[in-house]
Amino acid sequence: MNRQPFERDLRTFVSDVPEVAPRDLLESVLIELPTVSQRRRRFGVSRRFPKMSMPLRALATVAAVLVVALAAYTFLPKSSGVGSNPSPGPAASPTASPSPVASPEPTPTPRIAGAITVSDGATLDSGVRYVAPDFEPIFTFTGSPKLIYGLDGARHAFFGATTPSTDLGVVDAGSAFDESGKTIEVPSDVAAWIHARTDLDVLSTTPVELGTTSATLIEAKVHADAHTNAAGAINLFCPGAVDKCDFEEGGSIGYIPGNHLLVMVAPVAGKTVVAMATAPETSWTIVGGDAEAFLRSFQFPS
Amino acid sequence: MIRLRGGAAVQDLLVERARRGDRDAFSALAARVVDGCYSLAYAVLRDADLARDAVQAALLGAWRDLPDLREVEKFDAWLHRLVVHACYAEARRERRWTAAVRAFPTEHPTLPDTAISVADRDELERAFRRLPPEQRAVVALRYYLDLPLSEVAATLGIPPGTARSRLHHATRQLRAAVEADARPAVTSEGRLP
Numbered sequence: 372m373n374r375q376p377f378e379r380d381l382r383t384f385v386s387d388v389p390e391v392a393p394r395d396l397l398e399s400v401l402i403e404l405p406t407v408s409q410r411r412r413r414f415g416v417s418r419r420f421p422k423m424s425m426p427l428r429a430l431a432t433v434a435a436v437l438v439v440a441l442a443a444y445t446f447l448p449k450s451s452g453v454g455s456n457p458s459p460g461p462a463a464s465p466t467a468s469p470s471p472v473a474s475p476e477p478t479p480t481p482r483i484a485g486a487i488t489v490s491d492g493a494t495l496d497s498g499v500r501y502v503a504p505d506f507e508p509i510f511t512f513t514g515s516p517k518l519i520y521g522l523d524g525a526r527h528a529f530f531g532a533t534t535p536s537t538d539l540g541v542v543d544a545g546s547a548f549d550e551s552g553k554t555i556e557v558p559s560d561v562a563a564w565i566h567a568r569t570d571l572d573v574l575s576t577t578p579v580e581l582g583t584t585s586a587t588l589i590e591a592k593v594h595a596d597a598h599t600n601a602a603g604a605i606n607l608f609c610p611g612a613v614d615k616c617d618f619e620e621g622g623s624i625g626y627i628p629g630n631h632l633l634v635m636v637a638p639v640a641g642k643t644v645v646a647m648a649t650a651p652e653t654s655w656t657i658v659g660g661d662a663e664a665f666l667r668s669f670q671f672p673s
Numbered sequence: 674m675i676r677l678r679g680g681a682a683v684q685d686l687l688v689e690r691a692r693r694g695d696r697d698a699f700s701a702l703a704a705r706v707v708d709g710c711y712s713l714a715y716a717v718l719r720d721a722d723l724a725r726d727a728v729q730a731a732l733l734g735a736w737r738d739l740p741d742l743r744e745v746e747k748f749d750a751w752l753h754r755l756v757v758h759a760c761y762a763e764a765r766r767e768r769r770w771t772a773a774v775r776a777f778p779t780e781h782p783t784l785p786d787t788a789i790s791v792a793d794r795d796e797l798e799r800a801f802r803r804l805p806p807e808q809r810a811v812v813a814l815r816y817y818l819d820l821p822l823s824e825v826a827a828t829l830g831i832p833p834g835t836a837r838s839r840l841h842h843a844t845r846q847l848r849a850a851v852e853a854d855a856r857p858a859v860t861s862e863g864r865l866p
Contacts, residue, residue, distance in 0.1 A: 381797070381812070381844065384794060385812055386716075388713075389712060390712055392708050392710070392728065393721070396707060400707070400729055401703065403729075404696055404699065404733070404736060409737055531683035531684075538683050651708075
């Protein structure tokens with residue numbers, strides 16, 4: 372056996388592993404999670420201690436104490452007494468805050484009447500009507516259970532569901548990626564373009580009415596042999612122009628071969644707004660309905 | 674394989690929130706990475722039960738130690754290291770409790786058949802299990818995750834030369850095992866071919 376075939380065989384052998392974890396593995400982790408406390412954040416100097424000799428360690432300790440004392444003397448208010456309030460700094464509490472209550476507060480002045488302007492990083496409340504703070508064209512949507520919102524400029528917003536794992540994104544498409552990963556202009560008929568792709572199996576195409584906007588909802592699966600980027604995903608749309616987008620970097624959420632996806636295409640004010648959702652096939656039966664309801668809740672006020 | 678979606682934004686967001694103690698975010702993160710962690714652990718340990726235990730330990734360790742993760746974008750490499758170290762612990766634990774020669778697994782994982790022969794596969798399996806876990810980890814990171822040696826070394830926290838040396842010794846032993854198996858005589862270790 373010469374070198375190349377052996378390396379090939381070794382690669383094949385090492386890759387001969389289950390691709391899906393046992394069903395109860397995640398559950399067992401999540402059950403034990405509340406019994407495990409997070410560490411306090413450690414500082415660099417403490418990480419170095421194990422490699423330091425005792426005299427050096429003592430010296431470092433003395434130096435650290437002096438630095439802290441000097442900082443305290445310099446920065447603490449002189450009137451600060453024993454009973455003064457602690458600083459409301461951003462340091463994380465060592466105890467976990469398990470509920471969505473920890474989400475950033477919504478911005479008090481909404482962009483649109485009847486909708487809460489959602490903050491970056493907020494956990495959405497189910498059934499509440501939200502509006503993205505900067506996204507253009509403006510749209511509102513209804514919160515779905517355990518969705519976390521993230522804003523990425525005026526042309527892209529994304530959402531991450533908690534368990535099971537789901538990715539959702541909305542993009543004012545400035546360009547698209549073809550099957551080879553090449554960046555192209557957004558096709559004039561996005562639905563037909565998606566249908567024609569050989570790396571997607573289109574399962575259904577449904578017209579949907581989002582208030583006064585007519586959109587198209589496409590459900591599909593990513594082929595196992597789709598051309599993917601280094602992260603193992605295909606990308607479809609990017610908020611930037613053709614010369615600003617890269618298949619490797621991705622423009623919005625990516626789709627992993629074998630995964631299910633929903634793409635909702637809405638022409639709004641001369642733009643192509645694309646809302647997307649994807650999840651592994653194994654969890655699609657659980658999250659697919661919520662994802663579709665979420666996309667269908669979009670409204671584009673004129 | 675632990676893979677990011679197209680843009681890493683959602684995962685980064687979840688890591689950041691989990692690092693601040695949000696259990697919901699960590700749950701979502703764990704749901705995302707559990708399959709990849711399990712595959713990697715299996716690639717190192719070649720045993721479903723041990724891989725399961727290793728992943729459980731790694732994920733709980735990840736939750737405990739997340740506040741120490743300084744760069745959110747390095748979460749994947751950091752998690753790989755936790756999984757590999759959990760594999761070391763499981764391998765050591767198993768070595769204490771089982772005989773040197775273990776029962777051969779009756780089922781192979783869900784893999785489409787490949788060009789590799791059954792005899793070679795079985796011999797590789799036996800030889801791989803005889804490798805120290807540190808060498809198995811290098812082989813798994815190099816050939817399963819397809820990482821360049823520099824990243825293998827960085828992931829494991831070892832010098833690149835050590836990673837290269839471990840890979841060299843591992844492949845030499847694995848190759849020797851397969852080549853010995855191809856010969857009709859009894860092997861040098863006295864095992865039946």
